[in-house]
Amino acid sequence: MSERVMSALEDKRVQLVVGGVGITGGIYVAVKLSWFRKNPFKSFGGKTGAMAKDLVDRGIQSYNEFFDQEDGKGVGSRILSTPDFVNKFYSLITDFYEYGWGESFHFAAREKGESFEDSIIRQEVAIAENIGLKEGMNVIDLGCGVGGPMRNIVKATGGKVTGITINEYQVGRCTTLNKAAGVEHLTEIVQGNFMDLSKVFKGRKFDGAYAIEAACHASNTTALYKEVFQVLKPGALFASYEWLRTDKYDPNNKVHVDVVDGIAEGNALPEVRTIEDCVKAAKAAGFEVQFTFDRATLGGVPWQQAMKSARRAAYLTHILTGVLEFIGFAPKGTQAVHTMLLKAAVNLEKGGDLEIFSPMYLIVMKKPMGAAAVEA
Numbered sequence: 001m002s003e004r005v006m007s008a009l010e011d012k013r014v015q016l017v018v019g020g021v022g023i024t025g026g027i028y029v030a031v032k033l034s035w036f037r038k039n040p041f042k043s044f045g046g047k048t049g050a051m052a053k054d055l056v057d058r059g060i061q062s063y064n065e066f067f068d069q070e071d072g073k074g075v076g077s078r079i080l081s082t083p084d085f086v087n088k089f090y091s092l093i094t095d096f097y098e099y100g101w102g103e104s105f106h107f108a109a110r111e112k113g114e115s116f117e118d119s120i121i122r123q124e125v126a127i128a129e130n131i132g133l134k135e136g137m138n139v140i141d142l143g144c145g146v147g148g149p150m151r152n153i154v155k156a157t158g159g160k161v162t163g164i165t166i167n168e169y170q171v172g173r174c175t176t177l178n179k180a181a182g183v184e185h186l187t188e189i190v191q192g193n194f195m196d197l198s199k200v201f202k203g204r205k206f207d208g209a210y211a212i213e214a215a216c217h218a219s220n221t222t223a224l225y226k227e228v229f230q231v232l233k234p235g236a237l238f239a240s241y242e243w244l245r246t247d248k249y250d251p252n253n254k255v256h257v258d259v260v261d262g263i264a265e266g267n268a269l270p271e272v273r274t275i276e277d278c279v280k281a282a283k284a285a286g287f288e289v290q291f292t293f294d295r296a297t298l299g300g301v302p303w304q305q306a307m308k309s310a311r312r313a314a315y316l317t318h319i320l321t322g323v324l325e326f327i328g329f330a331p332k333g334t335q336a337v338h339t340m341l342l343k344a345a346v347n348l349e350k351g352g353d354l355e356i357f358s359p360m361y362l363i364v365m366k367k368p369m370g371a372a373a374v375e376a
């Protein structure tokens with residue numbers, strides 16, 4: 001280094017400017033490369049989702065403590081109040097999901113050359129088509145998140161969607177985003193437990209229903225499907241993208257068991273079911289099963305690729321959350337929440353690579369026309 005540069009660097013003001021530019025540049029690059037597609041500072045300054053700043057640390061600690069599960073058993077019956085547990089989970093991670101993944105919290109079957117965003121919309125429109133949604137119809141979106149799917153679906157079909165989510169913070173985000181997208185007249189959002197649909201909607205009947213990667217949170221699939229059955233008109237269709245173990249899952253293979261346990265742990269699931277479980281549940285609820293199909297078998301790009309592509313960026317984000325937490329900008333516990341999401345991502349990727357798990361096993365069912373007489 002030349003003498004002039006060396007002496008300039010000894011100047012306190014030059015040091016300040018160089019340091020400032022370095023830190024700002026570093027953070028800018030980290031943010032640019034990170035999982036976050038929007039400004040993460042906006043949310044982590046005050047709180048994470050619905051959770052007040054001082055509660056994040058306690059929230060993630062108690063979440064982690066909960067998962068001292070036995071291999072292969074999930075947390076199942078030990079979840080005494082699943083909705084509270086799931087609500088806490090979504091309070092912790094909604095901002096991470098939205099800023100890192102987008103407004104739609106699900107995976108998609110993707111063709112080669114297709115953008116991530118286009119594949120997400122195609123996945124959503126496909127489920128709407130499977131229940132025949134069109135103008136003049138009103139269907140329910142079970143576990144609607146912050147409403148990414150409902151906005152894309154109403155724009156594509158002209159039909160009306162009523163979303164339900166357990167998480168109050170998501171209701172607020174969804175309302176804001178629906179307004180910004182100019183689709184308020186075609187959307188409605190309700191906070192409530194989808195295990196209690198008939199109570200929430202008090203005799204209201206819908207022209208169809210769909211669930212995108214949400215029914216996996218139900219403490220009992222038959223009980224959920226029965227609730228959906230209650231709020232549908234006879235002849236209406238219900239389609240769900242379920243998170244399921246595939247036929248390749250071997251309960252005697254420790255790797256398989258650990259991966260599936262990891263998926264349950266990182267995503268607040270009571271267990272990971274099979275397509276046979278769902279078909280049985282649909283029949284027990286009174287539905288006619290129209291067809292089942294694993295959308296993970298479609299497309300040239302595996303669904304888990306989107307997470308793999310973001311891996312390096314996710315590690316940078318991890319460092320960033322640590323720095324933000326250290327300087328007191330993000331609440332204590334923020335990095336632990338991100339650690340949980342990283343672990344979840346690794347197990348989801350493994351589950352996809354081993355083809356033992358699918359997050360998009362489609363099941364389409366119909367409430368029989370004659371059901372009106374049975375119900376009456």
Ligand SMILES: C[S@@+](CC[C@H](N)C(=O)[O-])C[C@H]1O[C@@H](n2cnc3c(N)ncnc32)[C@H](O)[C@@H]1O
Binds near residue numbers: 104166194
């Ligand atoms: C993985 S997210 C999917 C969100 C949305 N379907 C999407 O694709 O963007 C699961 C959603 O299910 C909701 N959920 C989970 N359990 C629920 C329950 N018992 N009642 C209502 N919503 C629930 C969560 O609040 C969350 O919005």
